[in-house]
Amino acid sequence: MAGCGLHARSTPRCRAPQRTVARTGRGRFRPGPCVFLADPLTRGPVFFSNLQRKSMRLSRFFLPILRETPKEAEIVSHRLMLRAGMMRQEAAGIYAFLPLGFRVLQKICAIVREEQNRSGAIELLMPTIQSADLWRESGRYEAYGKEMLRIKDRHERDMLYGPTNEEMITEIFRSYVRSYKDLPLNLYHIQWKFRDEVRPRFGLMRGREFLMKDAYSFDLDQAGATHSYNKMFVAYLRTFARMGLKSIPMRAESGPIGGNLSHEFIILASTGESEVFCHKDYLDLPVPGADVNFDDVAGLQATVDAWTAQYAATSDMHDAAAFAKVPSDKQVSARGIEVGHIFYFGTKYSEPMKAVVSTGEGGDKPVHMGSYGIGPSRLVAAIIEASHDEAGIVWPEAVAPFKVAILNLKQGAADTDAACEQLYRALTAKGVEVLYHDIDERAGAKFATADLIGVPWQVMVGPRGLAEGKVEVKKRTDGSREMMTPAAALDLLAK
């Protein structure tokens, strides 16, 4: 399915941290309902920023930490998400996001939205349930197979839980758009999808229900479609970079349509599902800034060219001979996880579904389309795969559920309680997202919890430091710590 552009075929192999080895398919991204949360670190539009509480006291939060790992979890991200109380499995491949996980999902969605919007795409929201008739028009109702969850309503009408939305968006487009003057157009939404995998596995990495951001572009001709494709290409580079990830676009199977306009965006993670091969230079290529001009056709093309000039392929597209031509000191073979997939498929749907526009020269012609997917729910897991250590998750600041954790090392003592309270209020007042660990637990337990849930900064407030008027600030990424006055900590963390 084109929609499939959004995912991919796959063949990966997942290496769990210690021993597990698993294979995974690539190709999907799962998305979900979204609430949007403004990322305090970004410029750009902010959406519904007040829907989410900035700060929380752990005593009033819902954070079911597990000390031991449920045995069904094999890969790191799955284990850590369960232990950190981020999600819960409700059925094979179907998960509930608990508050902590939901916050991360929202952060991811917010970044995806901002970058989609920046590139000129427009958000709408299509339903999860679709009519089979729509799919009969494109011929995919019969072609899709058992992966599609088919449902009958009370009137015995054939319905389905959407695995993707090409048909629906094409139907919407053709209902309103008649002229080339309304092009180009790129519409996207972030919605739950369902693909009834034969074998769901690896937690969020390959579930059946998943949140997906899928965008669909419409252009008069291939040249226009290429520019639309390039816009998404650049938006994707920015999106993943903002999440603290190094993503590398890799040429993907273009399928029966032909052409070479399809790329998978792979992030490197030692426990990644698939084997990837690429030129080392990709690791240092600069990502376009927020001021990139998306209307600059030549400029965008130059950026895309730079990002596709060198060798980069997943194992199933790997060409050993071509890779051998890369200087040996520049050869990188690693593991990766597919987090996005963009695809140009021309008139595959517009033709059978008659999505045509007048050309200005008399007559109509089917529009050229492309579809572009990102899997926010899969990204939650992918980011953990790419960023964790023995103690737990290490969130990149942009997607962290909270920026700071305040650990009261002696709950109930007047001085530490007062210092924590003051710091909590001051940070919150400055808009910093804080989780105040105010439960009466031993210091060690608090350290373990904070490390596990991966909050970027920990402020430890204990009698020892307070005696000198100081608190200790620890950075989760490298474990470095420094004693400083509460005022200095406030300064450091609120900037």
Added chain:
RNA sequence: CGGGGCAUAGCGCAGUCUGGUAGCGCGUCUGGUUUGGGACCAGAAGGUCGCAGGUUCGAAUCCUGCUGCCCCGACCA
């Protein structure tokens, strides 16, 4: 869909071979002592042993069927 495994307290497990009325660790609750890397003592609560049949005086344990979940493979335009 083929192959393998698991299902006993919230989580991790023992008990099943050799039927006799369910146990350990963690967690939870009470009280006390503790308090800078997952404390200690004392006490307590918590289980249709996945479901349904069968064998038996008696089934977590043996037999049959079913369901769910996990892993490997196939699949993943």
